[in-house]
Amino acid sequence: MAINLQKGQRISLEKSNGSKLQSVCVGINWGAIEKKGLFGFGTTKEAVDLDASCALFDESKRLIDVVYFGNLRAKDGSVRHSGDDLTGDMDGNDGLDNEVITVDLSAISPAVSYVAFMLNSFRGQDFGSIPFASIRIYEGTPIRVNEVFASYDIAHSKEFAGHVSMVLGVFYKKNGEWKFNAIGEPTRDRKLEETVRTVGQNYL
Template identity: 85%
Template sequence: MAINLQKGQRISLEKSNGSKLQNVCVGINWGAIEKKGLFGFGATKEAVDLDASCALFDETKKLTEVIYFGNLRSKDGSVKHSGDDLTGDMAGDDGLDNEVITLDFSMLKPQISYVAFVLNSFRGQDFGTIPFASIRIYEGTPKRVNEIFATYDIAHSKDFAGHVSMVMGVFYKKNGEWKFNAIGEATRDKKLEETVRTVGQNFL
């Protein structure tokens, strides 16, 4: 059964049968901005480049690695990025994720205690101007959704309007067990490195 989290809610990643969650995906689906022409004629589509990224921190909250469009795989192979989508769905919502980051807990180095997921608008396009933009954090693979942990509709929530950066959520290790904090907070940052710094200072 899917656990649809509220912002700020925390959950354990132990499944109902007592087994531990091994593979998690973070998928982002978004659309292009529609620009209306003069007197309503000649509408055009403006490509939107959203970037999903993942930051790994050790037990002292020191940043060890960032997985993003310029670094698609963590050194230990535990985190993989599907690649940069520069446009969004130009022809309307196809229901598929434009970018997916996968995380395999069994491959993470033992010293990693926090795995944070963030989203940035590369060209500075305000989240509130995008026709649709949704995030889902789920158990499964990029092609199969088993159980959804958290969903965010960032295009239609007033909390994200006027922002180009957000913290989606953080997986954290407590007493050897992985848990998830569904943060869903917009930040005032403009660039990925700023957002990662904000995570380290405020959300771990």
């Protein structure tokens, strides 16, 4: 059964049968903005370009690597990005992830202690205007979901209105085991590099 993550909740990466998760996906699903037409007649759809990104840090919180739409693979091959989605769901929620970041926890370099996930609105459309946006963490691949481990709704909260950047959560290594910290907090950053800096300073 999936866990509905609450902000600040820390969970161990354990499947329902007690074994540890090794290959996990972080998927983001979101929709285009619907706008009323001229004089209130009809509606139009405005594409939304959200960008899921992943930053890897060492134990000293020094940045090692960033995986995003411009760099789809970590240097050690442990993290992969499915590619840039520039529009979101234009015809309503299809239930599929628009962008997926796949993490092979067993392949992460021993130097990495933190794997952080961020979401940025590339065109500056604030999160409060997007009809739906959610994150889910699951075992499987970008095209096959074996078991949903956790899900997190990031659209239906007033705190995100007026923001274009947020920290989703952080995988962190403790006593040799990977755990996950659900953060789900908006930041005042405008660009990815600013959000990465904020993560390193405040969320590890």
